[in-house]
Amino acid sequence: MKLNRLFIDRELVARAEANRIAQRLGIPTQEVNSAGEVFETVMAASDPVAAGKRMLYLTANRGAFVRDCPGTSHYTCCGYRILHVGAYCSMDCAYCILQAYFHPPVLTFFINTEDFVAQIEKEFNKDKIQRFGTGEFTDSLIWEGLSSVNEELVRLFSGQDRCVLELKTKTTAVERLLSLPHRRRTILAWSLSSREMVSRCERGTAAIEARLAAAARAAAQGYPVAFHFDPIVIEDRSLPGYLETIERIFAAVEPANIVWISLGALRFMPALKAVIENRFPGLPLACGEFITGLDGKLRYFKPLRIRAYRRMAQAIRRRAPEVCLYLCMEDDEVWREALGFVPAERGGLVAMLDEAAVRVCGLKR
Numbered sequence: 001m002k003l004n005r006l007f008i009d010r011e012l013v014a015r016a017e018a019n020r021i022a023q024r025l026g027i028p029t030q031e032v033n034s035a036g037e038v039f040e041t042v043m044a045a046s047d048p049v050a051a052g053k054r055m056l057y058l059t060a061n062r063g064a065f066v067r068d069c070p071g072t073s074h075y076t077c078c079g080y081r082i083l084h085v086g087a088y089c090s091m092d093c094a095y096c097i098l099q100a101y102f103h104p105p106v107l108t109f110f111i112n113t114e115d116f117v118a119q120i121e122k123e124f125n126k127d128k129i130q131r132f133g134t135g136e137f138t139d140s141l142i143w144e145g146l147s148s149v150n151e152e153l154v155r156l157f158s159g160q161d162r163c164v165l166e167l168k169t170k171t172t173a174v175e176r177l178l179s180l181p182h183r184r185r186t187i188l189a190w191s192l193s194s195r196e197m198v199s200r201c202e203r204g205t206a207a208i209e210a211r212l213a214a215a216a217r218a219a220a221q222g223y224p225v226a227f228h229f230d231p232i233v234i235e236d237r238s239l240p241g242y243l244e245t246i247e248r249i250f251a252a253v254e255p256a257n258i259v260w261i262s263l264g265a266l267r268f269m270p271a272l273k274a275v276i277e278n279r280f281p282g283l284p285l286a287c288g289e290f291i292t293g294l295d296g297k298l299r300y301f302k303p304l305r306i307r308a309y310r311r312m313a314q315a316i317r318r319r320a321p322e323v324c325l326y327l328c329m330e331d332d333e334v335w336r337e338a339l340g341f342v343p344a345e346r347g348g349l350v351a352m353l354d355e356a357a358v359r360v361c362g363l364k365r
Protein backbone atom coordinates (compact mmCIF):
# COMPACT_ATOMS: atom_id res chain seq x y z
CA MET A 1 0.00 0.00 0.00
CA LYS A 2 1.23 3.51 -0.80
CA LEU A 3 -0.92 5.57 1.54
CA ASN A 4 -0.55 9.28 2.11
CA ARG A 5 -3.40 10.05 4.51
CA LEU A 6 -5.21 8.29 7.32
CA PHE A 7 -8.71 9.14 8.57
CA ILE A 8 -10.05 7.72 11.83
CA ASP A 9 -13.60 7.99 13.15
CA ARG A 10 -13.36 10.26 16.17
CA GLU A 11 -15.20 7.80 18.40
CA LEU A 12 -12.65 5.07 17.57
CA VAL A 13 -9.37 6.95 18.00
CA ALA A 14 -8.75 5.53 21.46
CA ARG A 15 -8.92 1.94 20.22
CA ALA A 16 -5.70 -0.07 20.34
CA GLU A 17 -6.15 -1.26 16.72
CA ALA A 18 -6.50 2.34 15.46
CA ASN A 19 -3.32 3.32 17.30
CA ARG A 20 -1.41 0.32 16.02
CA ILE A 21 -2.34 1.04 12.41
CA ALA A 22 -1.61 4.77 12.77
CA GLN A 23 1.83 4.02 14.22
CA ARG A 24 2.64 1.46 11.56
CA LEU A 25 1.73 3.89 8.78
CA GLY A 26 3.30 7.03 10.23
CA ILE A 27 1.42 9.30 7.79
CA PRO A 28 -0.68 12.43 8.38
CA THR A 29 -3.75 11.42 10.36
CA GLN A 30 -7.07 13.19 10.73
CA GLU A 31 -9.95 12.49 13.08
CA VAL A 32 -13.35 12.75 11.41
CA ASN A 33 -16.92 12.86 12.64
CA SER A 34 -18.42 11.09 9.67
CA ALA A 35 -17.64 9.34 6.39
CA GLY A 36 -18.85 12.47 4.61
CA GLU A 37 -15.67 14.33 5.58
CA VAL A 38 -13.55 11.59 4.04
CA PHE A 39 -15.64 11.50 0.89
CA GLU A 40 -15.32 15.27 0.46
CA THR A 41 -11.54 15.01 0.51
CA VAL A 42 -11.53 12.17 -1.99
CA MET A 43 -13.98 13.89 -4.34
CA ALA A 44 -11.81 17.02 -4.39
CA ALA A 45 -9.02 15.05 -6.12
CA SER A 46 -8.69 15.15 -9.89
CA ASP A 47 -9.00 11.34 -10.01
CA PRO A 48 -11.11 10.33 -6.99
CA VAL A 49 -10.88 6.64 -7.91
CA ALA A 50 -7.07 6.79 -7.63
CA ALA A 51 -7.14 9.13 -4.60
CA GLY A 52 -9.35 6.69 -2.69
CA LYS A 53 -6.60 4.06 -3.04
CA ARG A 54 -4.05 6.26 -1.26
CA MET A 55 -6.20 7.24 1.71
CA LEU A 56 -7.28 4.85 4.43
CA TYR A 57 -10.41 5.30 6.50
CA LEU A 58 -10.62 3.40 9.81
CA THR A 59 -14.19 3.07 10.94
CA ALA A 60 -16.67 0.61 12.45
CA ASN A 61 -18.90 -1.65 10.42
CA ARG A 62 -22.25 -0.85 11.95
CA GLY A 63 -24.11 -3.21 9.66
CA ALA A 64 -23.72 -6.89 8.96
CA PHE A 65 -20.23 -8.35 8.72
CA VAL A 66 -21.69 -11.51 7.23
CA ARG A 67 -23.68 -11.03 4.04
CA ASP A 68 -24.97 -13.11 1.18
CA CYS A 69 -23.13 -12.51 -2.07
CA PRO A 70 -25.41 -10.25 -4.14
CA GLY A 71 -24.86 -12.56 -7.13
CA THR A 72 -26.65 -11.40 -10.23
CA SER A 73 -30.19 -12.03 -11.36
CA HIS A 74 -30.91 -14.68 -14.03
CA TYR A 75 -27.50 -16.38 -13.79
CA THR A 76 -26.27 -19.31 -11.70
CA CYS A 77 -24.83 -18.07 -8.42
CA CYS A 78 -22.37 -19.92 -6.17
CA GLY A 79 -24.00 -19.20 -2.78
CA TYR A 80 -20.89 -17.58 -1.37
CA ARG A 81 -21.10 -15.65 1.91
CA ILE A 82 -19.18 -12.42 2.24
CA LEU A 83 -17.24 -11.42 5.33
CA HIS A 84 -17.20 -7.65 5.07
CA VAL A 85 -13.91 -6.76 6.79
CA GLY A 86 -12.97 -3.82 4.59
CA ALA A 87 -13.62 -2.17 1.28
CA TYR A 88 -11.80 -1.21 -1.91
CA CYS A 89 -8.24 -1.96 -2.92
CA SER A 90 -4.81 -0.41 -3.09
CA MET A 91 -4.00 -2.13 -6.40
CA ASP A 92 -5.40 -0.72 -9.61
CA CYS A 93 -6.92 -3.04 -12.20
CA ALA A 94 -8.58 -1.45 -15.20
CA TYR A 95 -11.50 -3.86 -15.06
CA CYS A 96 -12.03 -3.62 -11.30
CA ILE A 97 -15.74 -3.34 -10.62
CA LEU A 98 -15.04 -1.62 -7.27
CA GLN A 99 -14.09 1.56 -9.15
CA ALA A 100 -17.77 2.05 -9.93
CA TYR A 101 -19.31 0.12 -7.04
CA PHE A 102 -18.56 2.53 -4.21
CA HIS A 103 -19.52 6.21 -4.38
CA PRO A 104 -16.84 7.39 -3.96
CA PRO A 105 -14.48 4.46 -3.48
CA VAL A 106 -12.27 4.87 -0.41
CA LEU A 107 -9.97 2.29 1.11
CA THR A 108 -11.84 1.41 4.31
CA PHE A 109 -11.01 -0.96 7.13
CA PHE A 110 -13.36 -1.90 9.97
CA ILE A 111 -11.79 -2.08 13.41
CA ASN A 112 -14.73 -3.24 15.54
CA THR A 113 -13.30 -6.74 15.43
CA GLU A 114 -15.22 -8.02 18.47
CA ASP A 115 -18.52 -7.58 16.59
CA PHE A 116 -17.29 -9.50 13.63
CA VAL A 117 -15.95 -12.38 15.69
CA ALA A 118 -19.35 -12.67 17.41
CA GLN A 119 -21.21 -12.70 14.07
CA ILE A 120 -18.96 -15.37 12.58
CA GLU A 121 -19.20 -17.61 15.63
CA LYS A 122 -22.96 -17.50 15.29
CA GLU A 123 -22.60 -18.81 11.75
CA PHE A 124 -20.46 -21.70 12.96
CA ASN A 125 -23.39 -22.92 15.05
CA LYS A 126 -25.59 -23.43 12.01
CA ASP A 127 -25.90 -27.05 11.05
CA LYS A 128 -24.75 -26.77 7.43
CA ILE A 129 -21.71 -26.40 5.17
CA GLN A 130 -20.96 -22.77 4.42
CA ARG A 131 -18.30 -21.04 2.29
CA PHE A 132 -17.13 -17.58 3.33
CA GLY A 133 -14.71 -15.12 1.81
CA THR A 134 -13.39 -11.61 2.35
CA GLY A 135 -12.38 -11.04 -1.27
CA GLU A 136 -15.61 -9.63 -2.67
CA PHE A 137 -15.34 -5.93 -1.73
CA THR A 138 -11.56 -5.86 -1.28
CA ASP A 139 -8.44 -7.95 -1.91
CA SER A 140 -8.17 -10.27 1.11
CA LEU A 141 -4.42 -9.97 1.62
CA ILE A 142 -3.73 -6.24 1.13
CA TRP A 143 -4.44 -5.88 4.86
CA GLU A 144 -1.56 -8.18 5.82
CA GLY A 145 0.96 -5.41 6.52
CA LEU A 146 -1.51 -3.44 8.62
CA SER A 147 -3.70 -5.73 10.63
CA SER A 148 -3.89 -9.26 11.99
CA VAL A 149 -7.45 -9.75 10.70
CA ASN A 150 -6.46 -12.68 8.47
CA GLU A 151 -4.52 -14.36 11.23
CA GLU A 152 -7.54 -14.04 13.46
CA LEU A 153 -9.86 -15.43 10.79
CA VAL A 154 -7.61 -18.41 10.04
CA ARG A 155 -7.54 -19.27 13.75
CA LEU A 156 -11.30 -18.84 14.11
CA PHE A 157 -12.09 -21.09 11.16
CA SER A 158 -9.55 -23.71 12.26
CA GLY A 159 -11.65 -24.38 15.35
CA GLN A 160 -14.72 -25.79 13.59
CA ASP A 161 -15.62 -28.32 10.88
CA ARG A 162 -18.52 -27.01 8.80
CA CYS A 163 -17.32 -23.73 7.33
CA VAL A 164 -14.46 -22.83 5.07
CA LEU A 165 -12.85 -19.44 4.55
CA GLU A 166 -11.47 -18.33 1.19
CA LEU A 167 -8.89 -15.54 1.16
CA LYS A 168 -8.64 -14.26 -2.42
CA THR A 169 -5.79 -12.10 -3.65
CA LYS A 170 -3.56 -10.82 -6.43
CA THR A 171 -0.67 -10.35 -4.00
CA THR A 172 1.97 -12.71 -2.60
CA ALA A 173 1.44 -11.66 1.02
CA VAL A 174 1.16 -15.14 2.53
CA GLU A 175 4.25 -15.04 4.75
CA ARG A 176 2.53 -14.52 8.10
CA LEU A 177 -0.17 -17.06 7.35
CA LEU A 178 2.11 -19.94 6.43
CA SER A 179 2.90 -21.16 9.92
CA LEU A 180 -0.63 -20.81 11.35
CA PRO A 181 -2.53 -23.89 12.53
CA HIS A 182 -5.17 -23.64 9.79
CA ARG A 183 -6.45 -27.28 9.78
CA ARG A 184 -7.26 -26.80 6.06
CA ARG A 185 -10.28 -24.66 6.95
CA THR A 186 -8.79 -21.72 5.03
CA ILE A 187 -8.35 -21.77 1.27
CA LEU A 188 -5.76 -19.40 -0.15
CA ALA A 189 -6.99 -18.35 -3.57
CA TRP A 190 -5.51 -16.33 -6.40
CA SER A 191 -7.19 -14.35 -9.13
CA LEU A 192 -5.33 -15.15 -12.31
CA SER A 193 -5.09 -13.80 -15.78
CA SER A 194 -2.53 -13.91 -18.60
CA ARG A 195 0.88 -12.31 -18.26
CA GLU A 196 -0.07 -9.85 -21.00
CA MET A 197 -3.27 -8.80 -19.23
CA VAL A 198 -1.40 -8.28 -15.98
CA SER A 199 1.05 -5.90 -17.62
CA ARG A 200 -1.68 -4.08 -19.57
CA CYS A 201 -4.52 -3.95 -17.06
CA GLU A 202 -3.37 -4.69 -13.50
CA ARG A 203 -1.29 -1.92 -11.96
CA GLY A 204 0.45 -2.84 -8.74
CA THR A 205 -0.49 -6.51 -8.68
CA ALA A 206 2.02 -9.36 -8.37
CA ALA A 207 3.24 -11.11 -11.53
CA ILE A 208 1.53 -14.39 -12.41
CA GLU A 209 4.74 -16.32 -11.66
CA ALA A 210 4.96 -14.68 -8.22
CA ARG A 211 1.30 -15.43 -7.41
CA LEU A 212 1.81 -19.08 -8.33
CA ALA A 213 5.05 -19.26 -6.34
CA ALA A 214 3.08 -17.99 -3.34
CA ALA A 215 0.39 -20.62 -4.04
CA ALA A 216 3.09 -23.31 -4.10
CA ARG A 217 4.41 -22.12 -0.73
CA ALA A 218 0.91 -22.13 0.74
CA ALA A 219 0.24 -25.63 -0.59
CA ALA A 220 3.56 -26.84 0.84
CA GLN A 221 2.28 -25.71 4.25
CA GLY A 222 -0.88 -27.77 3.82
CA TYR A 223 -3.23 -24.98 2.74
CA PRO A 224 -5.86 -25.93 0.16
CA VAL A 225 -5.63 -23.50 -2.79
CA ALA A 226 -8.02 -22.20 -5.45
CA PHE A 227 -7.80 -20.13 -8.61
CA HIS A 228 -10.15 -17.70 -10.32
CA PHE A 229 -9.83 -16.60 -13.93
CA ASP A 230 -12.10 -13.61 -13.60
CA PRO A 231 -12.39 -11.51 -15.64
CA ILE A 232 -11.26 -13.28 -18.79
CA VAL A 233 -10.67 -10.71 -21.51
CA ILE A 234 -11.60 -12.05 -24.93
CA GLU A 235 -9.68 -10.36 -27.71
CA ASP A 236 -7.84 -11.56 -30.81
CA ARG A 237 -5.01 -13.77 -29.65
CA SER A 238 -5.72 -13.32 -25.91
CA LEU A 239 -6.54 -16.98 -25.23
CA PRO A 240 -3.00 -18.46 -25.53
CA GLY A 241 -1.91 -16.29 -22.60
CA TYR A 242 -4.63 -17.76 -20.37
CA LEU A 243 -3.74 -21.29 -21.53
CA GLU A 244 -0.12 -20.61 -20.62
CA THR A 245 -1.19 -19.57 -17.10
CA ILE A 246 -3.15 -22.82 -16.78
CA GLU A 247 0.00 -24.78 -17.57
CA ARG A 248 1.86 -22.75 -14.95
CA ILE A 249 -0.74 -23.61 -12.29
CA PHE A 250 -0.10 -27.31 -12.66
CA ALA A 251 3.65 -26.82 -12.67
CA ALA A 252 3.24 -25.10 -9.28
CA VAL A 253 0.65 -27.12 -7.34
CA GLU A 254 -0.79 -30.64 -7.19
CA PRO A 255 -4.30 -30.90 -8.66
CA ALA A 256 -5.49 -32.82 -5.58
CA ASN A 257 -4.85 -29.73 -3.42
CA ILE A 258 -6.94 -27.41 -5.60
CA VAL A 259 -10.44 -26.91 -4.19
CA TRP A 260 -11.92 -25.20 -7.22
CA ILE A 261 -11.11 -23.19 -10.33
CA SER A 262 -13.60 -20.64 -11.66
CA LEU A 263 -13.94 -19.04 -15.07
CA GLY A 264 -15.75 -15.76 -15.68
CA ALA A 265 -15.61 -13.61 -18.80
CA LEU A 266 -15.38 -9.81 -18.50
CA ARG A 267 -18.74 -8.25 -17.66
CA PHE A 268 -19.54 -4.90 -16.15
CA MET A 269 -22.23 -2.38 -15.35
CA PRO A 270 -22.43 0.38 -17.98
CA ALA A 271 -21.13 2.93 -15.42
CA LEU A 272 -17.73 1.20 -15.38
CA LYS A 273 -17.20 1.77 -19.11
CA ALA A 274 -16.71 5.53 -18.65
CA VAL A 275 -14.40 4.98 -15.66
CA ILE A 276 -12.19 2.62 -17.69
CA GLU A 277 -12.08 5.00 -20.65
CA ASN A 278 -11.17 7.96 -18.44
CA ARG A 279 -8.63 6.23 -16.23
CA PHE A 280 -7.04 3.87 -18.73
CA PRO A 281 -7.12 5.78 -22.03
CA GLY A 282 -5.87 3.74 -24.95
CA LEU A 283 -6.88 0.46 -23.38
CA PRO A 284 -9.45 -1.08 -25.74
CA LEU A 285 -10.95 -3.15 -22.95
CA ALA A 286 -14.45 -1.70 -22.98
CA CYS A 287 -14.56 -1.04 -26.72
CA GLY A 288 -15.28 -4.61 -27.79
CA GLU A 289 -18.70 -5.66 -28.97
CA PHE A 290 -20.80 -6.25 -25.89
CA ILE A 291 -24.41 -7.19 -25.40
CA THR A 292 -26.50 -6.24 -22.39
CA GLY A 293 -27.20 -9.33 -20.31
CA LEU A 294 -30.42 -10.05 -18.43
CA ASP A 295 -28.83 -8.51 -15.31
CA GLY A 296 -28.09 -5.21 -17.12
CA LYS A 297 -24.35 -5.92 -17.32
CA LEU A 298 -22.42 -5.69 -20.55
CA ARG A 299 -21.02 -9.04 -21.70
CA TYR A 300 -19.32 -10.60 -24.69
CA PHE A 301 -21.53 -12.44 -27.16
CA LYS A 302 -22.40 -15.90 -25.97
CA PRO A 303 -20.50 -17.83 -28.69
CA LEU A 304 -17.30 -15.95 -27.76
CA ARG A 305 -17.72 -16.79 -24.09
CA ILE A 306 -18.51 -20.42 -24.79
CA ARG A 307 -15.46 -20.81 -27.04
CA ALA A 308 -13.08 -19.30 -24.47
CA TYR A 309 -14.52 -21.32 -21.57
CA ARG A 310 -14.44 -24.53 -23.58
CA ARG A 311 -10.76 -24.14 -24.53
CA MET A 312 -9.75 -23.26 -20.98
CA ALA A 313 -11.85 -26.05 -19.46
CA GLN A 314 -10.25 -28.58 -21.82
CA ALA A 315 -6.78 -27.44 -20.76
CA ILE A 316 -7.70 -27.64 -17.06
CA ARG A 317 -9.35 -31.03 -17.34
CA ARG A 318 -6.40 -32.49 -19.21
CA ARG A 319 -4.28 -31.76 -16.14
CA ALA A 320 -6.88 -32.10 -13.39
CA PRO A 321 -9.92 -34.16 -14.44
CA GLU A 322 -11.25 -34.28 -10.87
CA VAL A 323 -10.99 -30.60 -9.98
CA CYS A 324 -14.21 -28.68 -9.33
CA LEU A 325 -14.44 -26.33 -12.28
CA TYR A 326 -17.26 -23.80 -12.45
CA LEU A 327 -18.48 -20.79 -14.38
CA CYS A 328 -19.17 -17.51 -12.67
CA MET A 329 -22.56 -15.97 -13.46
CA GLU A 330 -23.49 -17.90 -16.58
CA ASP A 331 -26.71 -19.60 -17.66
CA ASP A 332 -27.42 -23.27 -18.34
CA GLU A 333 -26.89 -22.98 -22.07
CA VAL A 334 -23.33 -21.71 -21.57
CA TRP A 335 -22.63 -24.39 -18.95
CA ARG A 336 -23.87 -27.13 -21.28
CA GLU A 337 -21.97 -25.86 -24.32
CA ALA A 338 -18.74 -25.07 -22.49
CA LEU A 339 -18.52 -27.73 -19.79
CA GLY A 340 -20.88 -30.45 -21.07
CA PHE A 341 -23.32 -30.38 -18.14
CA VAL A 342 -25.57 -28.06 -16.19
CA PRO A 343 -25.23 -27.61 -12.40
CA ALA A 344 -28.67 -29.13 -11.71
CA GLU A 345 -27.37 -32.50 -12.95
CA ARG A 346 -24.89 -32.44 -10.08
CA GLY A 347 -27.23 -31.16 -7.40
CA GLY A 348 -26.72 -27.46 -8.25
CA LEU A 349 -23.66 -25.20 -8.08
CA VAL A 350 -23.94 -24.71 -4.32
CA ALA A 351 -23.86 -28.49 -3.77
CA MET A 352 -20.92 -28.87 -6.18
CA LEU A 353 -18.85 -26.32 -4.28
CA ASP A 354 -19.87 -27.65 -0.86
CA GLU A 355 -18.81 -31.12 -1.99
CA ALA A 356 -15.43 -29.79 -3.14
CA ALA A 357 -14.92 -28.13 0.23
CA VAL A 358 -15.77 -31.39 2.01
CA ARG A 359 -13.47 -33.43 -0.23
CA VAL A 360 -10.41 -31.15 -0.30
CA CYS A 361 -10.68 -29.24 2.99
CA GLY A 362 -12.06 -32.09 5.09
CA LEU A 363 -15.26 -30.33 6.20
CA LYS A 364 -17.77 -32.53 7.96
CA ARG A 365 -21.44 -32.64 7.05
Ligand code: SF4
Nearest residue numbers: 089091092093096170
Ligand atom coordinates in the same frame (compact mmCIF):
# COMPACT_ATOMS: atom_id res chain seq x y z
S1 SF4 B 1 -6.79 -6.67 -7.20
FE1 SF4 B 1 -8.99 -7.10 -7.32
S2 SF4 B 1 -9.94 -5.67 -5.90
FE2 SF4 B 1 -7.85 -4.93 -6.30
S3 SF4 B 1 -8.02 -3.45 -7.99
FE3 SF4 B 1 -7.58 -5.45 -8.88
S4 SF4 B 1 -9.61 -6.34 -9.36
FE4 SF4 B 1 -9.94 -4.65 -7.90
